[in-house]
Amino acid sequence: YYDFPIEAEHGGPPVPLMNAKCEPIAKVPRGFFEAVCVQGSGSLASGGTVSFAKRDCACAEICPRTNQRICFDALDKKAFPWGRGASGNPITPLRSVAADTQVLPMGTVIYIPELDGVGRGSNEGASDGCFVVEDRGLKVQGEHVDIFTGHPARTALLNAEVPSNQGVTVVVDAPKCAHLAKR
Numbered sequence: 360y361y362d363f364p365i366e367a368e369h370g371g372p373p374v375p376l377m378n379a380k381c382e383p384i385a386k387v388p389r390g391f392f393e394a395v396c397v398q399g400s401g402s403l404a405s406g407g408t409v410s411f412a413k414r415d416c417a418c419a420e421i422c423p424r425t426n427q428r429i430c431f432d433a434l435d436k437k438a439f440p441w442g443r444g445a446s447g448n449p450i451t452p453l454r455s456v457a458a459d460t461q462v463l464p465m466g467t468v469i470y471i472p473e474l475d476g477v478g479r480g481s482n483e484g485a486s487d488g489c490f491v492v493e494d495r496g497l498k499v500q501g502e503h504v505d506i507f508t509g510h511p512a513r514t515a516l517l518n519a520e521v522p523s524n525q526g527v528t529v530v531v532d533a534p535k536c537a538h539l540a541k542r
Contacts, residue, residue: 360514360523361457361496361505363441364394364401374420376409379430381418384409396422396429399494400442400450408434410443425497441509444494452509453486454539457494459501463531467492468540469504470533473521489536504529 371389378384385403387395395401400410409431416430434443444450444457446465456469463469468491475488490506499505504527508514521527 360508360517361398362508362511362514363452364391364398366391366402366404369394377416377419377430378432379412379416381416381430384431384433392420393423395431396420396427397424399444399496400439402436406436408436408439408442410434410439411445427497441507444507446493448493450493450507452507452513454490455493455507456490457496457499457505457507458492459499459503460492460495462502463492463504463529465492465495466541467531468533468536470530470536471504471506471527472530473527474506474517475535477517477520487535489533489539491539502529 366387369388369390373386374389374392376384376387376392385405387403391401395409400408402408412430412432414427414429416428419428419430421427422429439449441450441452444455468489471488471490474486476485478485494507496505508517
């Protein structure tokens with residue numbers, strides 16, 4: 360599972376969040392920087408959204424969990440309320456997944472039966488188990504998917520019902536998920 364860090368929920372000394380042109384986007388608490396450099400997208404206290412732009416950005420701080428220097432793009436929050444996946448499209452909680460695109464190409468629709476009927480929390484109903492590959496990650500390799508949850512609390516709820524890193528069934532082209540297939 361991966362989620363969407365919110366700057367206001369993190370503390371620590373200020374760290375510059377840089378764009379791909381090595382211009383500062385904002386000074387953010389170190390805790391937020393360390394979360395967003397792993398998760399890929401996050402929400403700034405100013406109301407904006409940031410998402411991964413490129414690795415090996417000479418002007419950026421080193422992300423302690425990945426040892427990468429990550430630069431970000433400032434995005435329009437209306438167009439990308441939850442950030443942007445590697446596909447270039449907005450990511451959506453409990454609909455977008457990150458995968459190894461050598462195994463599951465971008466845009467692949469998958470069904471995960473273990474998540475069908477699992478509650479989304481906050482009176483949002485249950486998941487239908489259908490997802491779209493719209494992202495990838497440095498550590499998402501081989502037969503591995505990371506489900507975008509949007510909120511750390513939702514990640515905790517899902518982990519209690521379907522623990523991460525214990526394996527799930529991934530079905531490609533399931534009829535149940537045909538509504539998500541691009542025409």
